[in-house]
Amino acid sequence: MKHGGDLTGAIARYGGTPQMWLDLSTGISPWPWPIPADLPGAVWQRLPSRAAEEALIAAARDAYAVLADAEVVVAPGTQSLIQWLPQLASRGSVAIVGPTYHEHELAWRIAGHEVIAVANLDELPDAVRHAVVVNPNNPDGRVTGHSALARAAELLQDRGGWLVIDEAFADMEPEISAVGLCVELPVVILRSFGKFYGLAGLRLGFAIAHRDVAQRISLALGPWPCSGPALNIGLAALRDKEWARCMRNAIQHRTRELDTVLAVAGLTILGGTGLFRLVQHPDATKMHAVLAAQYIWCRRFEWADDLLRFGLPPHKHDLHRLAGALASFK
Amino acid sequence: MKHGGDLTGAIARYGGTPQMWLDLSTGISPWPWPIPADLPGAVWQRLPSRAAEEALIAAARDAYAVLADAEVVVAPGTQSLIQWLPQLASRGSVAIVGPTYHEHELAWRIAGHEVIAVANLDELPDAVRHAVVVNPNNPDGRVTGHSALARAAELLQDRGGWLVIDEAFADMEPEISAVGLCVELPVVILRSFGKFYGLAGLRLGFAIAHRDVAQRISLALGPWPCSGPALNIGLAALRDKEWARCMRNAIQHRTRELDTVLAVAGLTILGGTGLFRLVQHPDATKMHAVLAAQYIWCRRFEWADDLLRFGLPPHKHDLHRLAGALASFK
Numbered sequence: 001m002k003h004g005g006d007l008t009g010a011i012a013r014y015g016g017t018p019q020m021w022l023d024l025s026t027g028i029s030p031w032p033w034p035i036p037a038d039l040p041g042a043v044w045q046r047l048p049s050r051a052a053e054e055a056l057i058a059a060a061r062d063a064y065a066v067l068a069d070a071e072v073v074v075a076p077g078t079q080s081l082i083q084w085l086p087q088l089a090s091r092g093s094v095a096i097v098g099p100t101y102h103e104h105e106l107a108w109r110i111a112g113h114e115v116i117a118v119a120n121l122d123e124l125p126d127a128v129r130h131a132v133v134v135n136p137n138n139p140d141g142r143v144t145g146h147s148a149l150a151r152a153a154e155l156l157q158d159r160g161g162w163l164v165i166d167e168a169f170a171d172m173e174p175e176i177s178a179v180g181l182c183v184e185l186p187v188v189i190l191r192s193f194g195k196f197y198g199l200a201g202l203r204l205g206f207a208i209a210h211r212d213v214a215q216r217i218s219l220a221l222g223p224w225p226c227s228g229p230a231l232n233i234g235l236a237a238l239r240d241k242e243w244a245r246c247m248r249n250a251i252q253h254r255t256r257e258l259d260t261v262l263a264v265a266g267l268t269i270l271g272g273t274g275l276f277r278l279v280q281h282p283d284a285t286k287m288h289a290v291l292a293a294q295y296i297w298c299r300r301f302e303w304a305d306d307l308l309r310f311g312l313p314p315h316k317h318d319l320h321r322l323a324g325a326l327a328s329f330k
Numbered sequence: 331m332k333h334g335g336d337l338t339g340a341i342a343r344y345g346g347t348p349q350m351w352l353d354l355s356t357g358i359s360p361w362p363w364p365i366p367a368d369l370p371g372a373v374w375q376r377l378p379s380r381a382a383e384e385a386l387i388a389a390a391r392d393a394y395a396v397l398a399d400a401e402v403v404v405a406p407g408t409q410s411l412i413q414w415l416p417q418l419a420s421r422g423s424v425a426i427v428g429p430t431y432h433e434h435e436l437a438w439r440i441a442g443h444e445v446i447a448v449a450n451l452d453e454l455p456d457a458v459r460h461a462v463v464v465n466p467n468n469p470d471g472r473v474t475g476h477s478a479l480a481r482a483a484e485l486l487q488d489r490g491g492w493l494v495i496d497e498a499f500a501d502m503e504p505e506i507s508a509v510g511l512c513v514e515l516p517v518v519i520l521r522s523f524g525k526f527y528g529l530a531g532l533r534l535g536f537a538i539a540h541r542d543v544a545q546r547i548s549l550a551l552g553p554w555p556c557s558g559p560a561l562n563i564g565l566a567a568l569r570d571k572e573w574a575r576c577m578r579n580a581i582q583h584r585t586r587e588l589d590t591v592l593a594v595a596g597l598t599i600l601g602g603t604g605l606f607r608l609v610q611h612p613d614a615t616k617m618h619a620v621l622a623a624q625y626i627w628c629r630r631f632e633w634a635d636d637l638l639r640f641g642l643p644p645h646k647h648d649l650h651r652l653a654g655a656l657a658s659f660k
Contacts, residue, residue: 003377005376006380008381009380018372026377028376032375037367042531043531044365044531044532045358045360045528045529045531047336047356047530048531049336050338051338076406077554079552079553080410080555082552083552107552110550200375201372201375201376201377201378201558203406203557219440222409222433223333224409224530225410226406226533227532227557227560228533229559230557
């Protein structure tokens with residue numbers, strides 16, 4: 001199970017139809033920003049205009065509190081940025097704070113960089129030129145503070161390297177964002193749109209960096225990286241601050257309810273963010289199979305057989321369904 | 331004017347609103363495949379599934395007559411493939427048959443390859459390792475035959491290089507496609523979805539190549555390169571062969587009407603495809619400005635001041651409007 005959010009493998013193994021499954025394998029919010037029914041035909045038909053891209057960038061600047069001396073680049077999902085950054089980075093090895101989202105490691109390896117796993121940013125080996133940290137981290141939710149990030153970025157600046165900070169799950173606690181570091185330091189921040197806004201299929205993400213780095217990323221992506229619908233919907237959603245405020249509350253509330261269900265079932269909650277919870281159980285692998293047999297799909301990990309990750313159940317009755325399925329395990 | 335299809339610059343200079351302009355600056359069909367009003371919510375909300383991507387690839391195989399030993403890779407527009415290919419190609423210079431769509435040259439230069447302009451594929455310099463040809467060519471519509479393509483590909487194979495064939499405008503005459511060459515030769519074919527299907531905002535394109543090359547492209551793009559709507563709509567549209575058949579006729583008909591309007595106005599038609607016409611006129615630059623003052627936007631070129639390119643006017647009355655504006659020039 002390389003990724004969450006894809007029932008193709010689950011259905012192949014356990015049967016059922018997509019409608020029968022409760023998919024908790026992902027960190028994508030189950031409550032999407034409401035897409036208007038009447039998207040203008042032009043967003044589908046025409047090449048996205050410069051004006052549309054600039055409007056979205058302005059909205060992202062505001063939503064992510066980007067300072068004047070940093071630039072925003074739009075991309076078809078942060079995954080596309082994860083693919084490009086190692087190609088654009090200078091030769092040299094990279095430290096990745098892990099365990100974490102494994103696509104970072106893959107992309108740096110494909111681009112020919114040596115990858116060194118580290119437990120935290122304060123122990124960067126001398127040989128390392130770049131570093132990647134997911135903040136808050138996926139799957140454990142660990143937060144690296146601004147001072148540790150700044151220290152690492154200063155160190156890597158002396159070595160001609162970059163600090164990539166993947167803030168895919170920072171929307172729930174915007175103060176985690178290290179966006180202020182981009183101006184003076186070689187920091188590249190990734191912001192995912194689809195997770196908090198519940199629109200992962202839209203493929204929209206952002207890189208925030210100093211002008212030089214941002215221009216190189218933009219040149220690499222080329223013209224029209226994002227779809228017309230992504231520019232249109234992203235703009236309206238990022239401007240909708242009232243929705244974001246309410247959604248943060250709703251997500252927090254559901255997270256607490258989910259924690260209760262998990263704790264009652266005897267699982268130890270290790271951490272997470274508002275959009276997923278990491279739990280520990282000695283029989284996690286078996287529990288994963290028992291849930292799957294009841295068409296509940298959670299996330300397990302190749303590197304740990306006692307961990308599971310649960311995303312947010314969309315409805316109250318899904319919480320009850322999960323509670324019932326977990327109870328059947330005992 | 332780097333590209334057609336973006337009124338941002340036209341409006342900044344000549345005024346008006348997008349609704350007031352007749353945009354003929356692009357080679358995108360003005361008649362989109364009809365998007366269903368009720369796209370399933372999941373295409374927006376969930377990460378695109380492997381099953382959805384595989385279904386689209388199967389439809390593309392069929393639509394583009396891909397042989398069993400070649401592979402299809404989906405991408406968010408062929409532009410994203412144009413950006414990646416030079417990064418993946420072995421070191422060495424590239425010959426680009428031109429004048430043509432200038433993003434190929436840009437992308438190969440950014441990736442550090444020397445770029446050599448050639449007039450046709452039969453005069454590849456000895457030093458060249460790769461070649462790019464747009465077939466049929468944009469903007470003049472010139473077609474390179476299968477035997478010339480095969481000869482060039484065999485030559486480049488001996489040098490460890492690739493022949494990239496950009497078939498962005500091959501939909502009107504599918505027999506132009508050199509898709510059969512992919513099996514035995516190092517040929518990478520690019521197919522654009524958005525132009526013929528009138529859905530450029532969707533960002534969808536394909537690479538067709540031998541298994542090894544296709545896998546490298548796929549690995550570079552990473553997971554979920556395309557949006558859920560693109561997979562969903564692309565699948566339905568590529569399966570809709572009756573629509574494609576009728577649309578070819580409708581486009582041919584409108585092309586003939588457009589040619590008449592252009593010829594009557596004293597323009598010499600040099601060539602093109604069903605989706606655009608390249609014309610020559612000694613006062614082309616002035617004509618471009620006169621049309622723009624009447625909110626008609628056609629395409630001119632930095633490398634030739636006597637050429638203009640016209641896309642298809644969507645409605646009969648647009649043809650009349652164009653005829654009237656051209657008449658005002660005389």
